[in-house]
Amino acid sequence: MSISPDTKDRILSTARELFHSRSYADVGIKEICTLARVQKGSFYHFFPSKQDLAMAVIDDMSDDWAHGFVAEAFDEALPPTERLDYMVDAVYYWQKAAKNVEGRMPGCLFGNLALEVSTRDEVIRARLNAVFAKASARFHETLDQAVENGSIPPLDTEATATAMLAYLEGVILLAKTRNDPEVVRILGPGIKTIRIELKPTN
């Protein structure tokens, strides 16, 4: 066991999987080291604290998302409202696949961490908030384009974008509590009906 180029990656992917399938507090550094086959010294070389590891896991997952199915869903080539359908479908197939492997629907790692640690770790909370702001910006862009091309009537696109993200997180939360990805499929279409109206200006 030595500090090889992939040691950091092994720690990251092990931690990400464990945090996601269980919880942040439930997984210790010792367990991560054992499963990733690294010594504690190597671990602390890359991650001085568990908080540093959590930040790296969040960034890692966020990067994967941004370049993976979020990029596909929010592809400018798709009509704006189809992007919302794509996003819901992607969440459904992702959660269904994860449940097939693990027997349990893991939910959204960001949502899980947000509810578990937000009151106790200001640094992690701020990072998760930034991830959500970035996701919300994709919805915002999409809604602005949908209003511009006339496919939806004018509305408060910024607030509605955040509302749609909230809905997606809430649907995942209930689906995880039922341990049933079908909840995502059934409730998913509701995302396109959410509207926050523009405040009257005068």
Place this chain on the structure above:
Amino acid sequence: MSISPDTKDRILSTARELFHSRSYADVGIKEICTLARVQKGSFYHFFPSKQDLAMAVIDDMSDDWAHGFVAEAFDEALPPTERLDYMVDAVYYWQKAAKNVEGRMPGCLFGNLALEVSTRDEVIRARLNAVFAKASARFHETLDQAVENGSIPPLDTEATATAMLAYLEGVILLAKTRNDPEVVRILGPGIKTIRIELKPTN
């Protein structure tokens, strides 16, 4: 320190407060006993395990809700759509008050626990699922009445009820991540716009 009639209540209220403001895993039985001023023996007399305590906390909070602001919000004397406004307002003022006291928005204890423990504790997951089903039933009843009195067009009232509950949980999740109850006030009105259409029968 002895097993007095209020010993169980002290344990329950202490655990409920700590689980809510932090997390389930973050709070140990020892800390609960110290703060509730009970000995471990008394604790285990009432709660053979931490899981038993969690179940009692969920039931306790669920009872308080059912007889407190959920009963007020879903008062049959209110027009159905006003019940939804009342529910959103109640969540907003509750979270705002909690943040004023603790400096941190605690979110919904049920949602917090659901994301933290659902993959690891089947018993707690099932109990939380029952709490959500009960909450969803209140929305369902309300929507059925709203359709009946013509204040909203026909829709899949059962699925929309669950969608509204999901939205509320998702809004609380994002608000907690921003540590800002105003998110609930701004996104709240969106709840009444969510619709899941009836499947065409043919």
